[in-house]
Amino acid sequence: MTLCEYKPGLENIPAAQSSISYVEGKQGILEYRGIAIEELASKSNFIETVYLLIWGELPRKEELDAFEHEIRFHRRIKYRIRDMMKCFPETGHPMDALQTSAAALGLFYSRRALDNPQYIREAVVRLLAKIPTMVAAFKLMRKGHDPVQPRDDLGYSANFLYMLNEQEPDPLAAHIFDVCLTLHAEHTINASTFSAMVTASTLTDPYAVIASAVGTLAGPLHGGANEEVLTMLEEIGSVENVRPYLEERLQRKDKIMGFGHRVYKVKDPRAKILQQLAEKLFEQSSGDKYYEIAVELEQAVEEKLGQKGIYANVDFYSGLVYRKLGIPTDLFTPVFAIARVAGWLAHWKEQLAVNRIFRPTQEYMGTHNASYIPIEKR
Numbered sequence: 001m002t003l004c005e006y007k008p009g010l011e012n013i014p015a016a017q018s019s020i021s022y023v024e025g026k027q028g029i030l031e032y033r034g035i036a037i038e039e040l041a042s043k044s045n046f047i048e049t050v051y052l053l054i055w056g057e058l059p060r061k062e063e064l065d066a067f068e069h070e071i072r073f074h075r076r077i078k079y080r081i082r083d084m085m086k087c088f089p090e091t092g093h094p095m096d097a098l099q100t101s102a103a104a105l106g107l108f109y110s111r112r113a114l115d116n117p118q119y120i121r122e123a124v125v126r127l128l129a130k131i132p133t134m135v136a137a138f139k140l141m142r143k144g145h146d147p148v149q150p151r152d153d154l155g156y157s158a159n160f161l162y163m164l165n166e167q168e169p170d171p172l173a174a175h176i177f178d179v180c181l182t183l184h185a186e187h188t189i190n191a192s193t194f195s196a197m198v199t200a201s202t203l204t205d206p207y208a209v210i211a212s213a214v215g216t217l218a219g220p221l222h223g224g225a226n227e228e229v230l231t232m233l234e235e236i237g238s239v240e241n242v243r244p245y246l247e248e249r250l251q252r253k254d255k256i257m258g259f260g261h262r263v264y265k266v267k268d269p270r271a272k273i274l275q276q277l278a279e280k281l282f283e284q285s286s287g288d289k290y291y292e293i294a295v296e297l298e299q300a301v302e303e304k305l306g307q308k309g310i311y312a313n314v315d316f317y318s319g320l321v322y323r324k325l326g327i328p329t330d331l332f333t334p335v336f337a338i339a340r341v342a343g344w345l346a347h348w349k350e351q352l353a354v355n356r357i358f359r360p361t362q363e364y365m366g367t368h369n370a371s372y373i374p375i376e377k378r
């Protein structure tokens with residue numbers, strides 16, 4: 001067998017054959033199951049998109065109704081999980097709280113009947129239903145408050161914002177949040193998805209699969225750039241300071257957060273959609289200083305770095321939108337996880353269908369025939 005050349009980070013090495021999503025960086029194309037993200041963002045909703053990603057086709061009306069109904073029914077979390085979460089330190093990061101609580105679901109529902117479609121369906125429903133509840137519960141419990149119970153009369157996105165902010169969101173806010181979830185639901189094989197696939201390939205339970213993906217998403221090189229975009233906009237402080245700030249940062253060879261992408265060499269299609277949503281949201285509330293700074297910064301970065309293929313990515317506008325929706329900054333990555341659970345579960349299911357345990361190789365760079373030196377002689 002010929003060994004492939006070693007590529008750090010497995011860059012450009014196919015790790016699977018997949019039909020879940022497709023990304024093309026030169027024209028800025030993102031498709032879920034062949035359907036353009038622009039079409040899904042304008043015509044579908046998050047739950048329908050989840051169904052499409054996981055089961056491979058758009059549901060008929062009665063299939064969608066049944067799926068939504070099951071998710072509504074499973075939103076509550078067991079009091080034992082709530083009690084466990086009450087013991088988490090209030091200074092703990094919400095991603096760590098989410099990883100622990102997602103893994104804890106496995107204590108309650110761990111029967112590993114991976115060849116039973118009903119078990120797969122129940123796991124999908126439970127994870128999609130309970131993860132938003134756990135994210136919202138930790139936000140309140142870390143301040144010593146009781147969590148807000150889910151409301152069965154609200155849709156998926158409206159219910160999450162309700163549990164988080166303790167008040168029903170207006171329909172535009174709920175709609176915009178739902179589109180944000182759709183945009184973040186899947187993005188081919190990235191670090192967290194690969195982590196989910198490796199864990200899935202051992203045939204462990206789906207709660208361990210999702211917990212491992214959440215842990216991987218938590219790292220600053222993966223989730224988290226949208227938090228830094230907000231910090232940067234605050235540092236800039238005014239529209240007049242955009243260009244001097246940019247010059248200074250580029251001179252120091254610092255990256256401009258929310259710009260550039262490993263795959264997209266044009267503006268990220270998700271950033272285009274998010275910008276339109278941000279515009280609507282800020283129009284409704286007669287403007288926002290940071291949105292104006294963001295628009296000016298995008299223009300300035302395009303002029304300076306556009307010829308290098310550096311344009312706004314999905315994270316550039318998402319933080320602004322989330323803050324406006326009342327989501328605290330350290331919950332941005334957990335919100336990303338709420339959406340990406342869809343993609344992780346789709347890859348889990350795809351992996352199970354053709355499973356072979358991941359077992360890559362290595363190039364050994366160490367020595368051979370080394371002698372053992374007794375401790376007193378070292």
Ligand code: CMC
Nearest residue numbers: 225254255256257258259260261262263308310313314315
């Ligand atoms: N600001 C300034 N210069 C940049 C930026 C940026 N944001 N991104 C890339 N460059 C420059 C970089 O300095 C380098 O220039 P040169 O060739 O002169 O040395 C060139 O572009 C190539 O950069 P790279 O880091 O090799 O490109 P990459 O494909 O490895 O990096 C990236 C992609 C996303 C890590 C990088 O663009 C970056 O760090 N961006 C800022 C952080 C950010 O917004 N991350 C969110 C990414 S989107 C998340 C998702 O899709 O899930």
